[in-house]
């Protein structure tokens with residue numbers, strides 16, 4: 624039985640004041656979340672504040688990216704051991720915004736997967752097709768390529784120590800959500816693709832959906848057999864909306 628996970632990706636948003644307000648709201652409502660595991664991924668500078676506020680609560684936290692290196696002359700980068708030092712459990716890797724704006728390749732993302740595991744972090748490994756790729760009918764080819772890169776570099780057992788987030792790029796921050804049928808179809812494909820390497824890993828792996836998930840559409844997405852939670856962007860910035868998605872996993 625896979626426990627649903629709902630993780631918030633705050634992206635590059637917030638101030639110390641707004642982060643404190645958001646955390647207070649999350650702490651006040653978290654007791655109503657009975658089923659899902661919950662995590663938030665703030666901008667790195669807010670991680671110490673998040674740790675101070677969330678330590679001892681059921682809410683975990685994580686980074687939004689990490690370096691492939693453990694330390695050294697890499698200005699601006701953050702190493703996996705630094706994230707674990709501040710209590711992070713998770714780290715997002717391969718988000719489409721990093722692939723697009725920072726030129727992250729499948730190979731680099733696979734190296735980041737290994738770096739995360741080496742530091743004891745659970746990678747939230749993002750994959751997904753662009754609108755153009757979907758319209759060209761190559762969605763499965765794209766997600767298979769993204770998954771295979773990690774399997775080839777890390778091995779399927781290590782892949783199984785992470786969490787996959789299927790995030791169709793055309794649905795991120797656009798208000799366009801994949802229909803439950805579209806999402807389930809790709810999630811089932813992803814699981815079956817991993818099963819070709821190891822059926823047990825495929826069965827145990829959580830595959831989250833991400834892309835304009837909101838309290839109003841979460842329940843119908845989460846009801847699908849291969850959708851094991853959500854990676855939430857915009858809606859994770861409002862405690863009420865994020866908790867609404869988390870409680871949708873209760874039903």
Ligand code: PEP
Pocket residue numbers: 632790794795796797798833834835836854855856857858
């Ligand atoms: C994301 O950035 O991972 C995401 C899913 O964003 P949004 O929910 O805003 O579409």
